[in-house]
Amino acid sequence: MATIFSKIIAGEIPCHKVYEDERVLAFLDISPLSPGHTLVIPKEPAPYLEELSEDSAAALGRALPKIARAVIAATGCKAYNVLQNNRAEAHQAVFHVHFHIIPKPNEDEGLEIGWSPGRLDDAAAKGLLAKIRAAL
Ligand code: 5GP
Numbered sequence: 762m763a764t765i766f767s768k769i770i771a772g773e774i775p776c777h778k779v780y781e782d783e784r785v786l787a788f789l790d791i792s793p794l795s796p797g798h799t800l801v802i803p804k805e806p807a808p809y810l811e812e813l814s815e816d817s818a819a820a821l822g823r824a825l826p827k828i829a830r831a832v833i834a835a836t837g838c839k840a841y842n843v844l845q846n847n848r849a850e851a852h853q854a855v856f857h858v859h860f861h862i863i864p865k866p867n868e869d870e871g872l873e874i875g876w877s878p879g880r881l882d883d884a885a886a887k888g889l890l891a892k893i894r895a896a897l
Contacts, residue, residue, distance in 0.1 A: 763806070766857035770804050780828050784820035787828050794863050795870040797836040801828055801860040808856040809847045821860065829862055838864040842872040 768774040769788065776788035779799050790798040801824060803817035813821075825843065833839055844861040846853040865871035 764857040797864040840865040
C-alpha cells in the first residue's frame with residue numbers, strides 16, 4: 762500500500778532531501794524532536810523491518826553512519842538516538858520502513874525514552890534462545 766513516503770520517493774510530495782542513492786533516501790522529519798531530526802528510508806516499500814530485502818538492508822546499513830556523521834557535523838550535537846518503529850503498537854505511524862536519527866542536544870529536546878527493565882531469567886533465556894536460533 763502506498764504511503765506518504767512512497768509519494769516523497771516519487772517526487773510527488775516535496776521534502777528537505779539530505780541524501781539519496783540508488784536504494785536509500787534521507788530527508789528532514791516534518792515534525793522534528795530536535796534540529797537535524799532526519800528520516801532514513803529504503804526506496805523499497807516494505808512496511809516493516811523484517812520484510813525488507815537484504816539489498817535494501819545493506820544499503821541502509823551503509824548509509825546510516827554516513828548520514829549520522831553529517832547530522833553531527835551540521836548540528837554540532839554528538840549525542841543522538843537512532844529509532845526504528847514497527848507496527849502501531851510500537852508507535853509506527855507511517856508504514857514504510859524508516860530510521861529516525863534524532864540529535865539529543867539537551868534534556869528538553871530530542872527523544873525521551875521510558876525504560877522499565879526487567880531481569881533476564883536463565884531458564885527463560887535458554888528457551889527463547891532455542892526458539893530464536895531455530896527461526897534464523
Ligand atoms: P513513526 O512514528 O512512523 O516512526 O514516524 C513517522 C515520522 O514521519 C514522524 O516523525 C513524522 O513527523 C514523519 N512524517 C510524517 N509525514 C511526513 C511528511 O510528509 N514529510 C516528512 N518530512 N516527514 C513526515
